[in-house]
Amino acid sequence: MTTTRLTRYDRGMLRLMNDRRAAAWYATAARRRLAVSGHVALTLAIGGLMAHMFLAEGEPLWTVAVMAVLLLPWMVLTGVINGATRGLLELREHVLDERQSAERSRVLARAHRLTTLLLAAVAVTLLIMGGAAGDAPKAYAAPLLIAVLVAHRVMPLWVAGWHAQNEPADDGVLEPGALGR
Template structure:
């Protein structure tokens, strides 16, 4: 951390993001991958339901009810990923240490590259659909652009969750500290 004074907000966020009570949810790489997969799945489901709600004519409000139910597990998955990364993307820059700042830069660069590829694929898909039909499918352009925006917003979180490292085991911490204290 830098010498910048932490605000009350910074201290509370730092405490929250380093709370180890949820460690069991993301202690191993497979659990973190599962949390990211669940988050991606729930995001796709919420987006699909929202698209259905707006494009469906005369549809009842059942998609809204299902979205409300899916929002809670989506928020839990978001919290699990944020806990696994110790708030890498949620904490302000001056709260992060040097290693975390570098990691944040790496995560954002990877996410940017992945989102660029996704946007290129979306553009090619719309253009190909327009060429085969003779006219671009205008009804799907807005949902596709909104989906691309959501992915652009969430991709850093997913990348950070997939690249988070395991917490050191208690024995590993003691072994690395013992030679330093003996010297």
């Protein structure tokens, strides 16, 4: 951390992001990756329902209810990923130490590259569909653009959660078999 005084908000967020009561949810790499995969799946499901709602004829109000139900586990998984990364993307820059700040830069750069690839794939898909149909599929352009914007927003969280490291073991505790190495 820098010498900048922390505000009440900063102290509260730091306490929240370093609360280890839910550590069992993200204690291993497999659990963190499962949380990220679940978050991606829920994001895709909510986005698909949103696209269906705007593209379907009639009044599909059931989609709003299903999206509201899916939003709760989506928010829980967001919290799990934020806890696993200790708030790497949620804390303000002046609250992070040098290692965390460098890790945030790496995560943002990697997420930027992935989002760029996703955007290129969407553009190529629209161009191919437009070439096959003789005209660009305008009805799908807005939902795809919104999907890419959502992916752009949550991609750093997914990358940080996917690449988060295990917590260091206590210094005084040896793992079984550590002496034989």
